Amino acid sequence: MSSDASNKPVFRELSADDPDPETTEITSLCFSCGENGLTKLLLTKIPFYKEVILMSFECDHCGFKNNEIQSGDKIQEKGMIIQCTISSTQDLNRQVIKSDFATVKIPEIDFEIPPQSKRGEITTVEGILNRCVAGLEQDQPVRKALDSDAAEKIDAFIQVLINTKKLEKPFTLVVDDPSGNSFIENLKAPHVDPALKSSHYERNTEQNHFVGIYEDELKQIKEEEEEEEKETNEETDVAFQDEVLHFGTNCPSCNAPCETNMKITSIPYFKEVIIMATNCEACGHRTNEVKSGAGISDKGVKITLRVTDAIDLSRDVLKSETCSMFIPELDFEVGAGTLGGKFTTLEGLLGAMKEQIVGCNPLIHGDSATSTVKERMKEFTQKLDEIIAGKLFGIHIILDDPAGNSYMQNVYAPETDPEMETIHYERTFEHNEELGLNDMKVENYEEDASS
Known part of the structure; x- marks a missing residue:
């Protein structure tokens, strides 16, 4: 890869000013005929939404083709639950970004939409209800022929969804996303929206597996962090107060390799803190983060x-x-x-x-x-x-x-x-x-x- 290419973000927006989007070609096994085909990968960004991976497979031997899109979102450190009280037509028009891993619930009618084929989407609260009604109505003719009792129950529930959409009484939309990458629109932005509440939680083992994080990997990461902390503490005992440490990381904005600088400093009339600063040459993103060096105060x-x-x-x-x-x-x-x-x-x-x-x-x-x-x-x-x-x-x-x-x-x-x-x-x-x-x-x- 050229030096110019290495200085570009890993995920970047498609643009006429970027004639070389850097597709990656991989020889892959064709599931149709068993011969080798070609998979092309393109990492790109959907503006104001998220990073995605476009995959295209083609086999010259049998002509089989397949196209897929997968999320390139970074899994957040914690999962997120967003609760929104829907009480007006304006609330029905709230935009919702639902990640690949999000579950949508309406507790008042005991309704839940599980993650479907790990597909994320941008929609509205009303759009979620409309899609549910359309999905249930689609197979009703077949159901009525095979199981009339089940079809009647589904008809009754469809009416419940329609009444819910008519706002006969307020209801709560809950988005539970273990990846932490979902959003519900804040109608009062940039102020606090009283109808909107969010909280974060630690993922359990099952949720870690669901988002693609496994215990062995977590254990390895923890051991590496403990080893790094041990080495850092040893260096701190020697001359850390006067030293700036450098270590390789990935840019939190574009995921390109970059370097983070870390130093312990003492704030007068306060306490010691750890300062970490990152400057990405690929996209220009800069961050500085501070951690307390003294734990939680009384x-x-x-x-x-x-x-x-x-x-x-x-x-x-x-x-x-x-x-x-x-x-x-x-x-x-x-x-x-x-x-x-x-x-x-x-x-x-x-x-x-x-x-x-x-x-x-x-x-x-x-x-x-x-x-x-x-x-x-x-x-x-x-x-x-x-x-x-x-x-x-x-x-x-x-x-x-x-x-x-x-x-x-x-x-x-x-x-x-x-x-x-x-x-x-x-x-x-x-x-x-x-x-x-x-x-x-x-x-x-x-x-x-x-x-």
């Missing part, structure tokens, strides 16, 4: 800053991956995990937030976005740009981290900052549940192990 922390001057934008900010961010004046909230861990300035954090919310949401761009959403996003980004440019003051930036690992620079340290309030609070049961602390036993565990 209490959560809530930091509120009132922005009164452009100099406030240059304050150092550490936002951990468990931290939520609020801007009350914009009626805006960024949930925990949305931006990952960041160590930057307040200006940099707001810029990253804008890029994440405006640039990475597949349902607020192009033809998939309504004019209302586009107008709302335009108004929101204008105000956000004014804040970033230091032209809008009096707004409040709130960081709420139940793990207690977030920080904002006090420019008056060690004196009290008149524009910033820091409150340490006791975590609730729900906070501990999200952090995985309720299932963690740290005292007398030897007794449980022996019993």
Whole structure:
């Protein structure tokens, strides 16, 4: 492969400016005649949706041909459950991205659509109901001839689906996706949608197998991580504070090989953190991620800053991956995990937030976005740009981290900052549940192990 090709993203959009899409040709066995045929692979992107792998097989011996499309999506670290309350015609028009592995449920009518042939789709809530009705009606003539009782029950359930679509009463659409790659449109974007809730969960063994992850592989990855951690700790004991480590990774945007830099640093009046930065030469994507070097604190922390001057934008900010961010004046909230861990300035954090919310949401761009959403996003980004440019003051930036690992620079340290309030609070049961602390036993565990 040429050096120019190696600097291009692995998955890239088809374009007239890219005459060489780099198809891969593999000699494959023909299942029709047993001779060797040719499989061609093309890795590409569907704009504002996802990465896909196009496969085309052709056998010159018997003429057999076959074309397939498979998802090239990265499996997320955790599965996701999205719940949406459907109570209006506008809700029926919500766009839904259902990945290959997603199960769709409507609990009120005890209805479930399992993953079908691992095919993902972009549709609407109404489209899901319409497809279900059409699918059930398709075989009814044959059913009525073979089993009239079953056909009557299905007719009754079809009517239930039709009544559900008529919104005789509100219902809940639940998308359970172990791969974590499904979406339901947020009609209030970029604000919080009260009808929309999402949560993440650890996959069990069966779900890992379903998405193509197996225990042996996980065990190997864990052993490798433990070995790397051991080596890192040994190096840290020597001179890690003054050293930047480099290790090979894949770009989280285009999956091309790149390099990540890692360093431990100490934040004054706070604690040690691990900073990791990645710069991809193939697509230009840059990330910086921060991990706490001191574990979970005894209490959560809530930091509120009132922005009164452009100099406030240059304050150092550490936002951990468990931290939520609020801007009350914009009626805006960024949930925990949305931006990952960041160590930057307040200006940099707001810029990253804008890029994440405006640039990475597949349902607020192009033809998939309504004019209302586009107008709302335009108004929101204008105000956000004014804040970033230091032209809008009096707004409040709130960081709420139940793990207690977030920080904002006090420019008056060690004196009290008149524009910033820091409150340490006791975590609730729900906070501990999200952090995985309720299932963690740290005292007398030897007794449980022996019993």
